[in-house]
Amino acid sequence: MENLKALSFELRKDIIDMIYKAKTGHIGGDFSVLDILITLYYKHLNISPETAEDPNRDRFILSKGHSVEALYSVLAKKGFFPKSDLETYSQFKSKYIGHPNNKINGIEMNSGSLGHGLSVCVGMALAAKMNGATYRVYTVMGDGELAEGSVWEGAMAGGHYKLDNLTAIVDRNRLQISGTTEEVMTQDNLDERFQSFGWNVIHANGNNIDALDEAFQIAKATKEKPTVIIADTTKGYGVSFIENSAPWHHKIPSQEEYQKAITELEQRRLAANE
Ligand SMILES: Cc1ncc(C[n+]2csc(CCOP(=O)(O)OP(=O)(O)O)c2C)c(N)n1
């Protein structure tokens, strides 16, 4: 079995390589969401490059689409496309643009305009119920994204239709683009809000693959309700000076910062392998 913790630091290096080369990207949210993506793609999603078109594949939508570099790193590692494709990330004429688009193998939906993933997932999950299909549907939203009203229309419908084949994950890093969520738009009563719409609410350490794995298992076993996993994460997780810092939402590392980050990530990768 692959050491997924070590893998997470390897992929963080791939992400920072992409961003450093292209001089664009969203490093903070990439590093906070990556362990969620690894847990999903390595332990839960019934999706592979061979079954990317299978009608009964699980559906995953990265609603916080600005974290696309994290998704690209996982999809490349899983063989949805060659890793060398990512050398063109954000370059003129490359299809590997700065937000998810469905021209890329393994990506279901264009996203990046926040607030849409959950409602689309509600439709996909409802379609599965109507068709008697067994696939499951997953989306990851940012905690800043929850300020979008459309999220709550999706939550209302998900609860109404008792979509137990739907799991939403909130990347609860407590930061959004311009500051903390509590300054910009409070999210501290998420449990009550989701519960009031008929959802099962679980909390998990969102940078711990074992804890996330357990939360996804509970979600799968929960009947008659959709589940939301509030994943407590650290924005920028993995590199000390990037962690918990609002400007690193989309800051580009200098050459010195890049070297320092790579050194830290390599040390953490080696430590995870011991
Ligand atoms: C509809 C919409 N409004 C504004 C933006 C600009 N924007 C991009 S990322 C972001 C902050 C998102 O914060 P959060 O959801 O917490 O993401 P994370 O902290 O995980 O990076 C904003 C406001 C957008 N992409 N879409």
Ligand SMILES: [Mg+2]
């Ligand atoms: Mg956030």
